[in-house]
Amino acid sequence: MSEEGAPRIDGLTIAKLARGVRLREDAARGQTILLAPERALALDEIAVEIVKALDGVRTLDEIAAEFAQQFGAPKEEILNDMIVFIHDFASRRMLELSR
Known part of the structure; x- marks a missing residue:
């Protein structure tokens, strides 16, 4: 755990949009x-590319490797x-994090 009980965020973190959060185009x-x-x-x-990649399955390390390539x-x-x-x-409670 990091400061104030927040989960540690590193390459092994898995993230996805929190419940009720949506990515939308404002035409x-x-x-x-x-x-x-x-x-x-x-x-x-x-930021859009990052949010789209946060599928709740892949780790940040895997996503970073894909972006690097x-x-x-x-x-x-x-x-x-x-x-x-x-x-x-x-x-901001816009993402859910897991390991």
Whole structure:
């Protein structure tokens, strides 16, 4: 466990959208948004790719390896960026985490 009892987030973490959270296209604004009860967040292209990859089956390490191959970037750098993203969105209760 990390600070304040929050689950540790690392390459072995498995994440998926929390119950009631949905990824939606906002055609009027030309954005993709993450809708949750009583809140919405506009996502950039990178965030959209990450959210789409969070299937509740693959680990962050597996997803980072796939992105590294797909985008020709270092896997560890991608994983570190994903961990920051996952931590932020999990703290907003938009993601469910498991091992």
